Amino acid sequence: MNAAGLRHERRLLLRRLALSAPAMATLAVFLLVPLGIMLLVSFLQPGDYGGVKWGEYSLEAYVNFLYERDLDDSLVFNTDYLQIFQRSFWLSVLTTAGCLLVGFPTALYLALQSERRRNLLLLLVTVPFWTNLLVRVYAWILLLRNGGLVDSGLEALGLVHGGDLNVLYTDVAVVIGLLYTFLPFMVLPIYTSLEKLDWRLVEAAYDLGATRRQALRRIIVPLAMPGIAAGTILVFIPSLGNYIIPELLGGGKALMIGNLIQLQFGTAHNWPLGAALSFALLAFVLLAMLVYSLRFKGAAAGGHP
Amino acid sequence: MSSAIGIERICMEFGEPGQGVRALDDVSLDIRANEFFTLLGPSGCGKTTLLRLIAGFEQPSAGTIRLYGEAMQDLPPFRRPVNTVFQSYALFPHMSVAQNIAFGLEMRGLPRAEIDATVQRMLALVKLPDVGRRRADQLSGGQQQRIALARALANQPKVLLLDESLSALDQKLRKDMQMELKRLQHETGITFIFVTHDQEEALTMSDRIAVMDKGRVLQVGTPSEIYESPVNRTVAAFIGETNFLAADAADAGLRLGDGQVLQAPTPLRGAVTLAIRPERVHLDPAGELEGVVEDVVYVGTDTVYHLNVAGQGGFRVRRQNHDGAVAAHAPGERLRLRVPTAAIRVLAE
Amino acid sequence: MNPRNPLWRFTGVRPLAWLFFAFLYVPIVVLVALSFNGGQSATLWESFSLKWYAVVANDPEIVRAAKNSLLVATFATLIATALATLAALGMRGPAHRGRTLMSGVLSLPLLVPEIVTAVATLMFFAFIGLKLSLFTILIAHVVFCIPFAYLPIRARLEGMDPRLAEAAADLYASPWRTFWRVTLPLLAPGMLSGAMLAFIISMDDFVITYFVAGAGATTLPVYIFSSIRMGISPKINAISSIILLISILFVALSYYIGQRKR
Numbered sequence: 001m002n003a004a005g006l007r008h009e010r011r012l013l014l015r016r017l018a019l020s021a022p023a024m025a026t027l028a029v030f031l032l033v034p035l036g037i038m039l040l041v042s043f044l045q046p047g048d049y050g051g052v053k054w055g056e057y058s059l060e061a062y063v064n065f066l067y068e069r070d071l072d073d074s075l076v077f078n079t080d081y082l083q084i085f086q087r088s089f090w091l092s093v094l095t096t097a098g099c100l101l102v103g104f105p106t107a108l109y110l111a112l113q114s115e116r117r118r119n120l121l122l123l124l125v126t127v128p129f130w131t132n133l134l135v136r137v138y139a140w141i142l143l144l145r146n147g148g149l150v151d152s153g154l155e156a157l158g159l160v161h162g163g164d165l166n167v168l169y170t171d172v173a174v175v176i177g178l179l180y181t182f183l184p185f186m187v188l189p190i191y192t193s194l195e196k197l198d199w200r201l202v203e204a205a206y207d208l209g210a211t212r213r214q215a216l217r218r219i220i221v222p223l224a225m226p227g228i229a230a231g232t233i234l235v236f237i238p239s240l241g242n243y244i245i246p247e248l249l250g251g252g253k254a255l256m257i258g259n260l261i262q263l264q265f266g267t268a269h270n271w272p273l274g275a276a277l278s279f280a281l282l283a284f285v286l287l288a289m290l291v292y293s294l295r296f297k298g299a300a301a302g303g304h305p
Numbered sequence: 306m307s308s309a310i311g312i313e314r315i316c317m318e319f320g321e322p323g324q325g326v327r328a329l330d331d332v333s334l335d336i337r338a339n340e341f342f343t344l345l346g347p348s349g350c351g352k353t354t355l356l357r358l359i360a361g362f363e364q365p366s367a368g369t370i371r372l373y374g375e376a377m378q379d380l381p382p383f384r385r386p387v388n389t390v391f392q393s394y395a396l397f398p399h400m401s402v403a404q405n406i407a408f409g410l411e412m413r414g415l416p417r418a419e420i421d422a423t424v425q426r427m428l429a430l431v432k433l434p435d436v437g438r439r440r441a442d443q444l445s446g447g448q449q450q451r452i453a454l455a456r457a458l459a460n461q462p463k464v465l466l467l468d469e470s471l472s473a474l475d476q477k478l479r480k481d482m483q484m485e486l487k488r489l490q491h492e493t494g495i496t497f498i499f500v501t502h503d504q505e506e507a508l509t510m511s512d513r514i515a516v517m518d519k520g521r522v523l524q525v526g527t528p529s530e531i532y533e534s535p536v537n538r539t540v541a542a543f544i545g546e547t548n549f550l551a552a553d554a555a556d557a558g559l560r561l562g563d564g565q566v567l568q569a570p571t572p573l574r575g576a577v578t579l580a581i582r583p584e585r586v587h588l589d590p591a592g593e594l595e596g597v598v599e600d601v602v603y604v605g606t607d608t609v610y611h612l613n614v615a616g617q618g619g620f621r622v623r624r625q626n627h628d629g630a631v632a633a634h635a636p637g638e639r640l641r642l643r644v645p646t647a648a649i650r651v652l653a654e
Numbered sequence: 655m656n657p658r659n660p661l662w663r664f665t666g667v668r669p670l671a672w673l674f675f676a677f678l679y680v681p682i683v684v685l686v687a688l689s690f691n692g693g694q695s696a697t698l699w700e701s702f703s704l705k706w707y708a709v710v711a712n713d714p715e716i717v718r719a720a721k722n723s724l725l726v727a728t729f730a731t732l733i734a735t736a737l738a739t740l741a742a743l744g745m746r747g748p749a750h751r752g753r754t755l756m757s758g759v760l761s762l763p764l765l766v767p768e769i770v771t772a773v774a775t776l777m778f779f780a781f782i783g784l785k786l787s788l789f790t791i792l793i794a795h796v797v798f799c800i801p802f803a804y805l806p807i808r809a810r811l812e813g814m815d816p817r818l819a820e821a822a823a824d825l826y827a828s829p830w831r832t833f834w835r836v837t838l839p840l841l842a843p844g845m846l847s848g849a850m851l852a853f854i855i856s857m858d859d860f861v862i863t864y865f866v867a868g869a870g871a872t873t874l875p876v877y878i879f880s881s882i883r884m885g886i887s888p889k890i891n892a893i894s895s896i897i898l899l900i901s902i903l904f905v906a907l908s909y910y911i912g913q914r915k916r
Contacts, residue, residue, distance in 0.1 A: 008364070012747065019744030020756055023737040023800055027759050030797045031771065034778035038770075041777050051780060102674050105664075109671035112662050123909055124675060131682075131901040132858045134875050135894040138882055139681035142688060145886070148697050149684055180681070183674060203661075212664055241767030243861050248882060258769040265773055265865070275777065278770045285767055362820050382823040383832075389824045395817035399839045408835075409825030460825065 035282070042275035050269045061272035065280075081260065081277070088256040091171060092239035095178040096186075099235045100228070102179075103186030107227070108220070110187070111194035122191070125184050133181060137248050140177055144168040144249070169251030177245040182238065186231035193227025194220070229296045237285050257281055307373070309464055309496040310336040310359060315368035317354055317520075328354040329365075330520040336464075336498060337513075338373075341490050343499045345507040346517035347543070352500045355517075356466050359498065360389045372463060383412070388457035392469040394449045396441035402428075402452050403437035409460040427455035430489070447478045454489065464496045471506065483510055504544050508532060516540050538652055541580040548586075548620045550579040554651065561615035565594060569649035578652045583609065583623040585648035588634075592643035596620060598636050612640065682898060689888070689895035696886040706892035716893060719877040726791050726873060727856040734799035735807075735849040739841070741800075742807040763798040771798065772865035779866060786868030794866045795856045802855050803848035810844025850908060854901065 045056040068078035110121055128136065143149045146164040154160045167173050197220065205215040221228075243258035250256070257277065264274030317329035329351045336342045344352035357363045359370060361382030370378045377385055388409070396405050403424050410420045428434050431451035441449060450470065457465055467486075471479050487510055490497045501507055507514050508528040515525045524536045535541035538549065552559040554577045558566040567579065588610070596612035599619075607623050614620040622642060634640060656662075688696065692703030710716055741760060745753060763771065775794050784790060818840065822832040860875035867876055874897065881890050 013750065016744040016747055017752070020741045021744075023741035023804070024756060024759060026737060027762065027797060027800060030775070030778070030793055031762060031766070032759070034774035035766070035770075037778050037781050038774040054781075102670055102677075105667040105670035106674040108664060109667045112657050112667075114657050121675075123905070124678070127902060127905050128678060130854050130905045132875065132894075132897050134858075134860050134878055134882075135685070135897050136681060138878070138886075138890065138894055139685040141882070141886055142697050142891075143681055143684060145697065180677065183678065187674070199662075206661060212661075216664060238767065241769050243769045244879075258767070261769050261773060265776065271777065274773055278773050281767055282770050285765065289765060360820075360824055362823070382820070383826045383828055387824075389821070391817050391821060393815065393817055395815060395821035397818060397821070397836060397840075408822070408827070412822075412826035412831060456825070 038275045039279055042272055042279050044272050046270045046272050048269075050265075050271065052271045058272070061270075061276035064270075064273050065276060084255050084260050085257060085280075087171075087254075088240055088258075091175055091178065091256065092236050094175055095182060095239045096232055096236045098175070098179045099183050099186035100232070103183055103231060104190055104221075104224070104228070106183075107187050107190035107194055107224075110191050111197070125187050125191075128181075128184050134244060134248075136180070137177055137245055140173070140180065140249060141168065144173055144176070168249065169253055171250070171254050173249040174246050174254050174256070177249040178239050178242065181242075181245060182235040185234040185238075189230035189234065190224055190227040193224040197223050226296055229292065233288065233292050237288060241281050241285070307338050308335050308371070309338040309340075309373060310334070310498070311369075311371035311374070312336075312355070312359075313369040313371070315355070315358065315370065316366045317351070317358065317363065318366045327520050329358075332368075332517075332520070332522055334515055334522060334525065336496065338496055339494055340512040341487070341497045341499065341510060343501060343507045343511040343514045344517060345501060345504060345514050345543075348502055350517040351520040352502075352517050353468055356389075356468050356498065356500050359464070360387060360466055361385050386460075386462055387464040387466060388460050388462040389466045389468065390450075390453045390457050390470045392472065394441075394453040396449055396453060396456070398440070398442050400441065401437065402433075402439050402441055402444070405441055405452060406437075406456045406459050409456065413460070423459050427459045430458065430492070431455045431485075446473055447482070450474060450482060451485075454486075458489065458493060458495070461493075462495060464498060467497060467499045469500055469502070472501070472503070479506075486510060508544070516543060518543070534650065535580065535652075538578055538580070538654060541650065541652070546583050546621065546623075548581045548583060550581065550615065550617060550620070552577055552579050552651075559649070559651065562617070563615040565615055567594065567644060567649060569646050569651055571651035573651055573653055576654075578654060580650040580652055581644060581648055583621040585645065586622045587643045588622065588624060588640055589643035590641050592641035594642040594644055596640055596642060598634050598638045598640060600636055601634060610634065610640070612642075614642075685891060686895045686898065689891040691888055691891070694888065696888050696891055706888045707896070709889055710892045710896065713889075715872075716874075716877060719872045719874045722788060722872060723857055723874040726788060726795055727853050729792055730795035730799050730856045731803075731849050731853040733796045734852045735803045735845060737796070738800050738803035738807055738848060738852075739845055742804055742811050743837075745808065746811065760804055761801050764801050768861040772862040775862065776865045786866055786871070788868075788871045790866045790868065791863055791871060791873065794862050795859065798859070798862065799852035799856055803845075803852040806848040806851065807841065807844040810841055814840055847908070850904070854904065 041052055042061050043057050043059065044052040044054065045058050045060065047053055063075070065081055066077065066079075067075040068080075070076050106125075110118055110125070113121060141148075144165070145151070145168045146166065148165075148168075150167070151160075151165040154165070201223070202215050202219050205219045210218065240256075241258050242256060243262060246254055246256040246259050247262075250259070252259070261274050261277045261281070264270045264277065268274075312332060312334040315329055315332045316327070318325040318327055320326060332351070332355065344355060346352050354363065358365050358378075361377075361380060361384075365378055368378070369376050372386065396402075397408065400408070406424045406427050407420050410423055415423075424437065425434070428437055431454055433448060433451055433455075436444060436448065436452070441452065444452065450473075453470070471482050471486075474482060483506060486497070486499075499507075499510065508531075511528055513525060513527055514531050516523045516531060518539055524531060524540050526534075531540065531544055535544060535547075541547045541549075550561060552561050552567070554571055554573050554575060558568045559571075559577070559579060560566050569579075571577070584607075594614060596614040598610055599613055600611040602609045602611065603626075605626075607625055610622040610624070611618070612620045612622060688699070689706060690702050690704065691699055692705060693700030741756075745757065766774075771794075775790075775797075779786060779790050814837075818836055819832050822836045823829070827835060858875065859873075860879055863873050864876055864879065867873065872880075874893075878890060878893065878897075881887070
């Protein structure tokens with residue numbers, strides 16, 4: 001390309017940058033700067049009645065994470081917060097596993113339907129995306145509470161006798177809620193992978209003597225791997241930081257990270273600790289995304305993992 | 306005849322100067338007014354790049370493009386009085402057929418009545434008078450092709466550019482459109498520049514052909530010039546079927562590897578290549594050349610004999626099956642061939 | 655591939671799929687059914703009645719919350735869609751290092767956990783001393799609506815044949831007219847679905863709104879959350895059902911439009 005051509009290219013590039021500028025500026029000012037301030041706040045002293053003492057720096061929030069200050073100001077090892085992180089982690093793992101268990105067969109079922117039927121079923125999978133999460137979680141309170149539909153239903157079937165179900169406000173209820181919320185996030189990416197799958201490959205496997213189960217394990221699952229990975233990320237990450245579901249179905253007893261963070265901005269009046277916890281969560285999420293994109297980005301673009 | 310498009314020493318480089326890919330390397334061409342001119346070559350030879358330079362979608366790295374004598378390489382595409390028929394047609398999917406055809410006229414600000422009349426005239430010209438209200442994507446491939454033509458021709462361009470315009474059509478439709486294009490060019494008197502990789506299409510339709518390869522123009526000439534007198538091996542190999550024989554040119558004639566001698570006038574001396582078209586060779590017991598049959602292939606209209614001549618295999622001889630007679634010769638048989646002097650093209654290298 | 659061929663029947667796939675759909679829809683059906691309950695209990699069926707819908711319609715607090723939600727969602731959608739459209743147009747052309755960074759920033763709101771965005775935004779407003787109000791909600795909503803509006807627009811732009819703009823230029827349209835007559839009309843469906851997504855996401859958001867909502871600036875989800883915390887009631891059933899049905903209507907409509915386009 002000659003000099004005039006290069007100048008022309010550069011002018012074009014500048015014009016494009018100018019077009020993107022308003023959105024970039026909005027996101028920079030109202031998201032990147034707040035995240036920076038959050039990091040700053042995590043190194044400040046909490047204010048007495050919420051808020052922070054601007055300008056008074058301290059590592060207290062990070063110390064608080066693992067230790068508790070005793071009455072005589074000595075540090076005592078305290079695993080309360082760590083345990084909540086651990087619980088959040090395991091509940092999210094459980095949710096992801098459950099989603100995979102139900103989500104993969106569902107995606108496979110969808111991929112094997114005729115086109116008209118598939119479109120309709122796909123619509124049914126996506127409806128929850130468009131409907132209010134809070135409302136749908138509320139429906140589970142109606143179902144799971146003592147004397148609710150599940151309770152009385154089981155009793156009517158004679159499966160339980162007397163007494164209460166006592167499921168609501170437990171980890172079980174939280175996992176049910178998380179499963180319910182995130183299942184579509186597992187089904188859709190797996191379905192997308194399977195839809196692109198060349199079924200002649202499976203026919204070739206049959207031709208070479210594979211049974212259905214072998215074809216599934218050796219051909220279909222490996223080729224759906226990018227979708228499975230994407231689904232896993234899409235379920236695990238938002239489960240981990242979820243706030244509404246443990247709040248409503250865990251009833252403030254089965255806490256997760258999200259609730260712990262919220263507490264610091266509510267009754268606990270400890271913004272720096274809340275900021276530090278948020279930062280830890282964010283760092284974990286970004287790390288997971290980094291690992292995912294290094295491992296699977298090529299595969300998503302159509303190559304092999 | 307005056308020159309419609311003059312291309313003078315055009316170079317086109319993609320990427321950084323000096324180290325990029327050379328798509329066009331010092332190309333010069335002179336395309337005359339009212340001719341059907343074809344750029345022919347394998348994919349990646351630079352023919353489409355050249356067309357896009359004429360249309361104005363790309364800027365040349367160096368060189369001049371003239372339209373009726375006036376340099377226009379710095380004009381943007383929307384100021385150039387040339388129009389393009391795209392390979393994929395590029396009909397606007399959100400507009401009706403009539404709106405598509407009217408688009409260029411509207412952009413030039415012509416009065417509504419004139420636009421409407423022109424649209425009707427164009428629809429009639431491409432023999433689709435009733436599709437004006439339909440949406441472009443409701444038409445078949447062949448119909449879209451005609452509408453793309455109508456949209457370009459509506460502007461009465463000085464030059465019409467056609468980029469592999471028939472390649473998406475099936476064989477039958479393609480033959481019809483070839484005739485149709487010739488007719489339209491005749492009726493409108495517009496200069497057509499046609500890009501294709503199909504040599505048969507080029508030979509059938511063109512007044513003149515430029516054969517391109519690796520960013521260069523190898524030969525410019527009428528179809529018969531290109532076919533009968535290819536300037537080098539690449540052109541000969543690309544246009545039609547050709548047998549190549551290595552030979553040594555001396556005063557006594559063209560001596561092949563096994564000592565057989567053919568006669569054809571040439572100023573060249575030393576190692577040469579003989580290019581001989583399969584249909585110009587005859588099986589004849591009195592022929593001057595001998596070969597051994599390797600294979601006999603029946604292809605409907607013809608029978609093709611593959612022979613080993615002078616130690617080189619794969620020498621093809623094509624014989625028409627006009628009397629319904631099939632393979633009278635079997636592999637292993639020795640045959641004599643008559644090669645008319647005029648059928649031998651002596652190439653350097 | 656013929657779906658009817660027994661070769662493609664994998665054991666257990668169909669029952670699990672139907673379990674999935676049942677799991678997805680039973681709670682919704684139960685909720686809507688209970689909203690027509692005439693009794694005082696949220697879960698014990700007594701008789702069919704529309705009385706709780708009347709209660710909802712006449713509750714000034716709910717009406718105000720709904721108005722707030724609509725107001726915020728409308729403006730957030732308009733602003734986010736405009737910003738996203740410009741950004742998508744700016745992201746055309748050959749890739750460069752800045753573009754990778756910019757697309758990273760554009761998808762950041764999807765990556766950062768909601769609760770983190772919520773508290774970070776809250777601290778930001780505290781830091782700059784901006785009083786919490788409907789306006790702070792609007793700002794927060796614009797931020798997380800941008801990627802939802804951007805993705806469909808970008809996809810539409812990427813699927814657009816670059817030859818169409820070249821064809822317009824070839825037919826004497828200046829770059830400006832090419833934009834208005836060809837690019838923008840072709841982009842419109844993408845902008846529409848982007849705007850719809852942004853609107854729904856804004857209408858539904860609870861977590862971020864909850865943190866940056868000032869006193870009196872209650873949106874519908876925040877109202878519902880506070881009500882649930884005070885205990886379940888047939889009134890919540892009714893307002894929840896209304897929200898669900900509006901969403902489902904919205905989806906059906908967009909599905910219908912999508913089908914008709916084809």
